[in-house]
Amino acid sequence: MTAESDTLITQIQPVLTSSYVQIEDFLTAEEHQLLFKYVLERESQFVATTTSTNEMNYRQSKVLYSFPEFSELITTRIKSLIPDVINSLGLPSFPITYIESQLTAHNDGNYFKIHNDNGSPETSLRELTYVYYFHQEPKQFSGGELLIYDSKIINNFYVNSESFTTIEPRNNSIVFFLSRYLHEVLPINCPSQVFADSRFTINGWVNRAANSV
Ligand SMILES: O=C(O)CCC(=O)C(=O)O
Numbered sequence: 001m002t003a004e005s006d007t008l009i010t011q012i013q014p015v016l017t018s019s020y021v022q023i024e025d026f027l028t029a030e031e032h033q034l035l036f037k038y039v040l041e042r043e044s045q046f047v048a049t050t051t052s053t054n055e056m057n058y059r060q061s062k063v064l065y066s067f068p069e070f071s072e073l074i075t076t077r078i079k080s081l082i083p084d085v086i087n088s089l090g091l092p093s094f095p096i097t098y099i100e101s102q103l104t105a106h107n108d109g110n111y112f113k114i115h116n117d118n119g120s121p122e123t124s125l126r127e128l129t130y131v132y133y134f135h136q137e138p139k140q141f142s143g144g145e146l147l148i149y150d151s152k153i154i155n156n157f158y159v160n161s162e163s164f165t166t167i168e169p170r171n172n173s174i175v176f177f178l179s180r181y182l183h184e185v186l187p188i189n190c191p192s193q194v195f196a197d198s199r200f201t202i203n204g205w206v207n208r209a210a211n212s213v
């Protein structure tokens with residue numbers, strides 16, 4: 001196919017607007033405080049993140065993969081919100097098998113470039129992405145907005161359109177969106193570079209049953 005016909009196809013595809021839900025006050029003040037303390041005590045257990053494609057310079061942040069004391073609380077609460085979230089996003093309901101979770105810290109200069117969350121065989125059952133944001137008050141970083149791109153379908157693939165929605169990583173809020181949406185985390189500016197001043201998240205994926213569509 002020529003570059004010219006490529007351009008033509010790009011131009012005629014309709015833009016599919018991405019939708020998302022952001023819910024404030026996801027944890028109680030006490031839970032939020034306990035979580036923050038828990039994270040600070042485990043700084044040494046955080047490791048550098050990688051991506052499933054192992055591409056260089058695609059993602060920079062730290063992650064804690066095991067935090068049973070909180071992952072249980074978070075996933076239980078997410079399960080109770082799912083019917084409302086699915087409704088708000090205008091999705092048909094789907095059978096949920098399991099919910100993944102990880103805990104990340106973005107500090108000065110960290111970022112996550114444009115990607116989707118279910119593009120490989122191991123991740124193809126991820127239907128919904130959630131991101132719970134928490135940080136120290138007053139906030140000690142700027143940047144780190146989440147951009148969710150609108151889509152177009154080209155040659156049977158979802159690709160990002162140029163338009164996007166900017167989401168503020170608001171303390172104690174949780175965001176839900178479709179895992180297939182292209183999204184990115186803009187670079188964080190955290191002048192102190194102190195771990196406690198990071199942009200923290202508990203984020204993960206709601207997986208559907210293998211035989212559901
Ligand atoms: O931290 C965020 O806002 C999004 C993180 C993300 O896209 C991911 O972990 O896949």
Ligand SMILES: [Fe+2]
Pocket residue numbers: 115116117129183
């Ligand atoms: Fe993502």
